[in-house]
Amino acid sequence: MEILNWLGFAMLPIGIIISILLIIFGTIKEVKFINPRDPLGRLLFFFGSGFAFVIGLLSLKYGHTAMYASTIRDGLIYNILGYSFCIYGFTFFFMTGMRRASDIGIPFWIYPTFIIITLLSRLINEEISEFLFLGMYIFLLQPGRNNN
Structure with a gap:
């Protein structure tokens, strides 16, 4: 039971790592989606990011519930639901930004790097991270290649 509780606790970092590995696999093998x-x-991009945010909130709900599950059955159900929402949500979040960066004409790996730097800057100064999150609106304001 402790293993299931620990898996619920570590859901976010494990889900993000699996999402990044899926994106690397999709890039190398050129998987369509x-x-x-x-x-x-x-x-x-706007709707995809919003959808991924809602899916991420669902994964947090089930991950939190899995940490305090009292039976093995409940722990398995919450972990399966949480990990599926977490992996799908973060993969979808990163993919929408990366595909939008590709549409703008900048290298697509800049988007997850920018998100990670922004989240890490929150540990240093909260105002800097809020300013950097405004950079995500650049993806909404910049015209794509097809709109030139």
């Missing part, structure tokens, strides 16, 4: 080289417009 997880290939960041496909362009994505502004509107789909």
Whole structure:
């Protein structure tokens, strides 16, 4: 039971690592739905990021519940639900940004790097991280290659 509780506790970092590995696999093997080289417009980036945020909140709910599960059955159910939402949500979040970066014309690996730097800057100064999060709006404001 302690293993299931620990898996619920470590859901976020494990889900992010699995998402990044899926994106690397999709880039190398050119899998259709997880290939960041496909362009994505502004509107789909906006809705995709919002959808991924909601899925991420669901994964946090089930991860938190899995940490305090009292039976093995409940722990397995919450871990399966939490990990599936977490992996899907973070993969979708990273893919929408990476596909939008590809549409703008910048290298697509800049988006997850920017997100990680922004999150780490929160440990140093909260105002800097808030300012850096405004950089995500650049992806909404910049015209894509098809709109030039």
